[in-house]
Amino acid sequence: MNEDLSNLFEKLNINKDSFSPEMIDNIMSIINNSSTNNSNSSDTSSNYSNSKNSNDNNAANFSPDLDIETILKLKNIIDKMNMKNDDPRANLLNSLRPYLKESRKNKLDQYIQLLKISKIIDILPFIGGENNGNK
Amino acid sequence: MEINNFFYNFLNGNSTLEYIDVLGYRIYIDDLLLIVLIFFLYKEGVEDNLLLMCLISLLFS
Numbered sequence A: 001m002n003e004d005l006s007n008l009f010e011k012l013n014i015n016k017d018s019f020s021p022e023m024i025d026n027i028m029s030i031i032n033n034s035s036t037n038n039s040n041s042s043d044t045s046s047n048y049s050n051s052k053n054s055n056d057n058n059a060a061n062f063s064p065d066l067d068i069e070t071i072l073k074l075k076n077i078i079d080k081m082n083m084k085n086d087d088p089r090a091n092l093l094n095s096l097r098p099y100l101k102e103s104r105k106n107k108l109d110q111y112i113q114l115l116k117i118s119k120i121i122d123i124l125p126f127i128g129g130e131n132n133g134n135k
Numbered sequence B: 001m002e003i004n005n006f007f008y009n010f011l012n013g014n015s016t017l018e019y020i021d022v023l024g025y026r027i028y029i030d031d032l033l034l035i036v037l038i039f040f041l042y043k044e045g046v047e048d049n050l051l052l053m054c055l056i057s058l059l060f061s
Helices: A002-011 A021-043 A046-062 A068-082 A088-099 A102-127 B002-011 B029-044 B049-060
Strands: B019-022 B025-028
Touching: A088 A102, A088 B029, A088 B049, A102 B049, B025 B029, B029 B049
Parallel strands: none
Antiparallel strands: B019 B025
16 A cells, blocks of 8 residues: 555655655545445445435545645645745845854744745645635 | 954954944844844835844844
8 A cells, every 4th residue: 555655656746755654644544444434335235325325424524535636735835845945035044144143043943944834825825725716 | 443353353253242332232243234134125125024024033032
């Protein structure tokens, strides 16, 4: 199953190192849960159609919708965060580093992280955030 | 002469602990650098509020 996931990452051009082993385990458990729920529901007879619907509803409530599009969006967000030399603001703060005191250098790292995280806010409208005008 | 020594030491990388006394306040070289940078960005009309907030927070930290 890990080989399948590795192949999937290669096809989607996703860097496997950007996902921790725990994240991969969580993704695999969600996929396994959804597949077992589907197999259980397909084995029941028509007399159990109501229970099948309830199982599907429970499955829908239990596991989040994690499809390829969501993974691609997550990949975009992670790629944007990992771009090191693309942000002129971070470059400006880094250029100040040699001239600052040690205490300010530590704060500088925090602010650079803050700037990286702020990039996510720029991306959010494209994935259905509050400013999504399609509502 | 003090100002000359101040910038001489800074340019030669001797210390970041040099300061200037202005009206009783000690302004270190990195404070001066941040002030000048913030002023420059303001004069250039840069509207990046997050960057300005980061620089001002660094100045007052």
